[in-house]
Amino acid sequence: MSLDGQLPPKMRLLRAAAELLANSAGAPVSTRQITQLAGVSAPTLYHHFGDKEGLFDAVVAAGFEEYVAGERDFAPSGHPLEDIRRMWDNHVQFGLNQPELYLVMFGNIRPESRPAIVADAEALMEEMLNKAAAAGQLNVQPREAARSILAANVGVTLMLIAEPASERNLELSTMTRDAMIFAVSAEPASGAAPGDAGKSSVVVAAIALNAALQASHSDQLSSSELKLFLEWLHRISTSPAG
Amino acid sequence: MSLDGQLPPKMRLLRAAAELLANSAGAPVSTRQITQLAGVSAPTLYHHFGDKEGLFDAVVAAGFEEYVAGERDFAPSGHPLEDIRRMWDNHVQFGLNQPELYLVMFGNIRPESRPAIVADAEALMEEMLNKAAAAGQLNVQPREAARSILAANVGVTLMLIAEPASERNLELSTMTRDAMIFAVSAEPASGAAPGDAGKSSVVVAAIALNAALQASHSDQLSSSELKLFLEWLHRISTSPAG
DNA sequence: CAGTTCATATAGCACTGCTATAGGTGCTAG
DNA sequence: CTAGCACCTATAGCAGTGCTATATGAACTG
Numbered sequence: 001m002s003l004d005g006q007l008p009p010k011m012r013l014l015r016a017a018a019e020l021l022a023n024s025a026g027a028p029v030s031t032r033q034i035t036q037l038a039g040v041s042a043p044t045l046y047h048h049f050g051d052k053e054g055l056f057d058a059v060v061a062a063g064f065e066e067y068v069a070g071e072r073d074f075a076p077s078g079h080p081l082e083d084i085r086r087m088w089d090n091h092v093q094f095g096l097n098q099p100e101l102y103l104v105m106f107g108n109i110r111p112e113s114r115p116a117i118v119a120d121a122e123a124l125m126e127e128m129l130n131k132a133a134a135a136g137q138l139n140v141q142p143r144e145a146a147r148s149i150l151a152a153n154v155g156v157t158l159m160l161i162a163e164p165a166s167e168r169n170l171e172l173s174t175m176t177r178d179a180m181i182f183a184v185s186a187e188p189a190s191g192a193a194p195g196d197a198g199k200s201s202v203v204v205a206a207i208a209l210n211a212a213l214q215a216s217h218s219d220q221l222s223s224s225e226l227k228l229f230l231e232w233l234h235r236i237s238t239s240p241a242g
Numbered sequence: 243m244s245l246d247g248q249l250p251p252k253m254r255l256l257r258a259a260a261e262l263l264a265n266s267a268g269a270p271v272s273t274r275q276i277t278q279l280a281g282v283s284a285p286t287l288y289h290h291f292g293d294k295e296g297l298f299d300a301v302v303a304a305g306f307e308e309y310v311a312g313e314r315d316f317a318p319s320g321h322p323l324e325d326i327r328r329m330w331d332n333h334v335q336f337g338l339n340q341p342e343l344y345l346v347m348f349g350n351i352r353p354e355s356r357p358a359i360v361a362d363a364e365a366l367m368e369e370m371l372n373k374a375a376a377a378g379q380l381n382v383q384p385r386e387a388a389r390s391i392l393a394a395n396v397g398v399t400l401m402l403i404a405e406p407a408s409e410r411n412l413e414l415s416t417m418t419r420d421a422m423i424f425a426v427s428a429e430p431a432s433g434a435a436p437g438d439a440g441k442s443s444v445v446v447a448a449i450a451l452n453a454a455l456q457a458s459h460s461d462q463l464s465s466s467e468l469k470l471f472l473e474w475l476h477r478i479s480t481s482p483a484g
Numbered sequence: 485c486a487g488t489t490c491a492t493a494t495a496g497c498a499c500t501g502c503t504a505t506a507g508g509t510g511c512t513a514g
Numbered sequence: 515c516t517a518g519c520a521c522c523t524a525t526a527g528c529a530g531t532g533c534t535a536t537a538t539g540a541a542c543t544g
Contacts (some may be wrong), residue, residue: 009523026352031501041524043503048522052501107349109404110268110341118404140417147401148418155397162351162360175382176390179425180418192252231350251492274533283493285534290491294532 009176010048012038018059021100056104063101066116067094071124080132081185087128088153088177095157096168102161106154122146137186145184152180254280260301263342298346305343306359309336315365322374323427329370330395330419337399338410344403348396364388371426379428385446389425394422 007015016038020029027181031052049055074086105117126146133142156176160168175185249257258280262271273294277284291297316328337344347359368388375384399416402410 026350026355028500030499032499042501043525044523046502048447103350103352106400107351108268108345109349109400109405110345111404115406117402118401141345144413147414148398148421151397151401151414151418152394152422153397154400155393155395156390158348158351158396158400159393162353162357164353164357170390171386172393175386176393176422179390180394181423183421183424217394270531272530274530283495284532286492288533 009038009040009044013040013045013048013055014058014062017055018062018101021056021059021104022098024100026100026103041137058216060101060105060117063098063105064120067091068120068124070094080135081137081181082129083128084125084132084149084181085177087125088149088181089173092157092160092170092173093154095161099161102157107158118150125150132185139184148184149180152176251280251282251286255282255287255290255297256300256304257463259297260304260343263298263301263346264340266342268342268345302347302359304341305340305347306362309333310362310366312336321421322370322377325370325380326367326374326391326423327419329367330391330423331415334402334412334415335396337403341403344399349400353451360392364392367392374427381426381428391422394418 013034016034020033020037020144034055035045037203045052045055070090071087075092077083077086079132095106104199109115109118122143123146126142129138129142129149130147132138137146156173160173162171163169215230255276258276259271262275262279263363273287274476276297277287287294287297291300296372313329316325316332319328337348351360353359365386365388368384371380371384371387371391380387398415402412402415405411430456
């Protein structure tokens, strides 16, 4: 059984690796299995990918593109926080659909090997949160919010993957998701009491203005003026007192 | 260089494995390295642990006991939610101190291999949350809260491990921690507006009563009566409307 | 003392990731 | 058309891996 179709060997290697990885149930996948399934000999792998890890990185990169594509499809609903929710759910679903790939992507993160993907995922989340911030719906800096939400998102997905599929309860996901979103969002539509745990409206406004300024490259101020202005805004919007 | 001291070979193997694992920087650790450092020959490993994975499981179990011991030391402050905070911080610190061990414990979770540790960690967290529930400080079922908090805790710890040590910003941890705790806790000391996102006091009281009942094996009701009563309480305390 | 059980060692198998070397393929230059 | 060249692939094999069949010793038990 080999992967025919006259794709170039590089593609066949990628697909073979992805397929074996997906069905490996955690057992290690050997280069010999991959090359055999791809109908190719050993050195071909090393010619194209240099390394076994190089091949796996390529598989992960392809998987991540798929992930990003999935995230972008659901993007523009006009309600940024609602989009974040969908992004979260999409992330979880991606992990549950391709658990082995997901574990390679987020389960084995080590400082020297793979934070690039995490950074990309964070950027994707931050991009969405910037819209929420510009709409005055955010309580904290978009970057911090993105990192925090993504961390919880990954943790929940790993936990769900760890459970046997029959016992999986997605309520864990929705509950954690809403908790995180609620925590980073400005007080919801209802005019809550100002003494609340939420930040003051000054802070929220500052964060919103900050996001808006960084989005629309205003040229009312010189770049040096803008830089200082943003610094002040940042100081205001991170003031501990609120 | 071998691990002397006349400990029995089983202990020497455990220590050698733990030490090599701790300094492996993600590179795989071979049985030959372990047995050589332990001053022992190959079959001894398999005699005592059956498997390489058996040895690693033993290392993980030892590490987990250390983790649990650390959690229990900080337990009884009288303020359950404050204890949860310390538990969270302790968890993160454990992960950052022994990243390789932590990655083996929580990074490679697969349904068929290792959810026992997760279950134990959840039980530990739930135990603490039961006190919070009994004190009327909890918004949701202790079990669900424990799962949710632990998931976020693991996610944050993995993210921090993935970052180069120099760039680690523990604010990610404290922010996510407080977000999660706030989300599962009943409205804080300040009397917040009743139209708030928090559940009604009826629900909180029901959850508290539920926890108290399950803790102190009351014999005012027969076991069948108690069972039904608990079911009603559960229904009340999980009612969506609040 | 013999018999049994436990604990360790010698030697080796099948497999792993990887590579030194060589051979084929398609191109452009003359 | 041939010569050269860069690209891609295959044969064969190395050092290292997890693991084990077998044997040897030590320590009890009768």
